[in-house]
Amino acid sequence: MMKTRGVRMYGKDDLRLEEFELPEIKEDEILVKIISDSVCMSTYKAVDQGVKHKRVPPDVAEHPVIIGHEFAGEIVKVGAKWKGQFKEGSKFAQQPALNYKGSPYSPGYSYRYFGGNATYGIVPQEVMELGCLLNYDGEGFFPVSLAEPMSCIIGGFHANYHTKSGSYKHEMGIVEGGNMAILGGAGPMGLGAIDYAIHCDRKPKFLVVTDVDDQRLERAKSIITPEEASKNGVELKYVNTKSIEDPVAYLLSLTDNKGYDDVYVYAPVEPLVEQADKLLGHDGCLNFFAGPTDKAFCAKVNYYNVHYAATHIIGSTGGNTDDLIEALEMTSKGLINPAVMITHVGGMNSVIDTVLNLPNIPGGKKLIYNTIDMELTALEDFEEKGKTDELFKALAEITKKHNGLWSLEAEEYLLAHGTKI
Template sequence: MKTRAVRLHGVNDLRIEEFELPPIKDNEILAKVVTNSICMSDHKAAEQGAAHKRVPDDVAKNPIILGHEFCGEIVEVGKLWQDKFSAGDRFSIQPALNYKGSLDAPGYSYRWIGGNSQYIVIPSEVMEMDCLLPYRGDAFYLGSLSEPVSCIIGTYKAMYHTTGGSYVHDMGIVEGGNLAILAGVGPMGLGAIDYAIHNDVRRPGLVVVTDIDDARLKRAESLYTVQDAKKHGVKLVYLNTKDVPDATAALMDVTDGIGYDDVLVMAPVRALVEQADAILAKDGCLNFFAGPNKTDFSAALNFYNVHYAAHHLVGTSGGNTEDMRDSLALMEQGKINPVSMITHIGGMDAVPQAVIDLPNIPGGKKLIYVDIKLPLVAIDEFGARAGTDPLFKKLHELVTKNNGLWSPEAEKYLLANSPRY
């Protein structure tokens, strides 16, 4: 079968190419990809090429298909897996296979599987590691978001706390405790707010979300309201720290000087890490969620408090398969809705330049429908295009009805009415 895909050949060498997929073996599965969301990790893979830990050394000779946040439908199942999977099943994939200790992952390492391809061959190791996950939701884009949401779920699970005199770590945030999400209104920060309020495992009593951009904070507050958080037993506070003379003191004041049991740092900024350290309560846990590009990134920490106040430091860079299952289940049940992460829509033709320019494109997740022709367009620009393009006129109407957010109805209309390859 022929497919069209975005393939990485080397440093920032991304090409849209049509090529023949090999016939599937008895232990493989043929699938159609519908959506893939672009991740900053895609940008890093393109920026580094063969120097990236997950990208093969011979990528110039054997290019890989880029993209690891994808969702689609199974087309054909090899004999070995026919008792577990069927044609027509919707799926998402956990890309961190950890197969026999290897770093190889779909979207980084494979010739025949990646999110930016119309069709893919799913290799046996994906099924062997139980990383081909059924998705029963209505909208494909939520299946694509299950991977980034799983990273957020993993972050909450990685937090830990202790009891004096015991060496046992109590995993997870403090239930009913104080949580701060610093630089928390980017796409992953919004997901972290959603999960803090709506998860059914542990909820904090207080969530304080900071940023230095009023517009971004107001958008976050319109999506995750103080009133809704209160209904779920959470006090939610949004705080712009840009013009506050002493932001650390202001954050401490919200807790009456107690500090925060859990702090998530969502941007790789030294001052932000040091602020997070300064607001920790006794036995507080700081999670450095943001992945820095620089290998020498560092910040000062108060080791007096590490010793005498039992401060902890952790870092998470992804979720595991259990986290993805939790993510899919919460979305299927309607308990969380990470659609707020998505700010741009595009087709496959938009992928190469979007990946290369990603740090300079404002907004959140860039969602790609791989089988259609469409430039990358911000959702809040649909209205400006509505006067000259009937496709965007209808899409603008649909997202306006959904508080300016992408929706299952918008997805169905796009798939039915967009030009295809």
């Protein structure tokens, strides 16, 4: 047996940072060391709901589960059954959306010994059986942690569909060379979507990204520029709709009033959904990507257009293993940079406060390093903290070199010089 340190959930809003023992692995299990985990809003939702959440076991008070599902690390010990497929010392990625024999249970929500916010964990056999544990031979750990949210974004692009009159066969994916809108798109997942849209192999011709916050939009524009999009054959336009009297009319005018083939809603706001519906062109697909916590969340839809203009609405959540592989491959080739989503970095000791207060912490993705103790810190605050702390001084200098973004260089420095657990 060995000890691990991790954050476990005992019920609604009940998180505890503890040291506890892991049992010896069985022949069909794998022991892993977990280095990084990015905090997902889905974790906050699970903690906020406790046993009411479909993935949280009813006996969580007696058998607490390790939270976190966007994680990466190294394989420490391989059970006999998997010796030929996995090697000790290699890096791994994992797809948490298991759907094992119809069960909703998933890493980060449901398992006593397997979750992202722990120093060590035991991968259960069903993860390998489903092909959800992947070998990773690329650089760093945070790109793997961010590959999971990127796979959700990619899954959303693959989930959209379009129709052809007289045929009942749908064509999957966005319209290549079409008009696309990402509403509420200057947040972390929106940035990932913009990055993917302009670098994937099935691009729109025109992409408009809206938000109501100038600061978020300016940051997005500085990270993923219209010039970079143009190099890849995409016209990219950022729009703050807050001060526009008639946002729908303005956004439609950008398409010569033809409307949009693919519209993504990245914030669960009723007026935004209704705005998206009005932007759809003929055979337009609206993807409600943002997950609401309100089970009664509703918005008006124009059913005249559903009937006569063939508009349609879908929702997408999560991605499959193929989406994860695509995210990892594009990242390793430098086609996308998941660091665009990261705005905060912290250590294991910051997990509980981060998760419980996640909706109130501004910015994008919060990246956690499990082997480090460090308060959650915004990248933009590194320089100020660096005036009295050599670690942050060095990290500030590194992030400046990378356009203000987190990087492999920053990760390596933190893991080498941060306060070890």
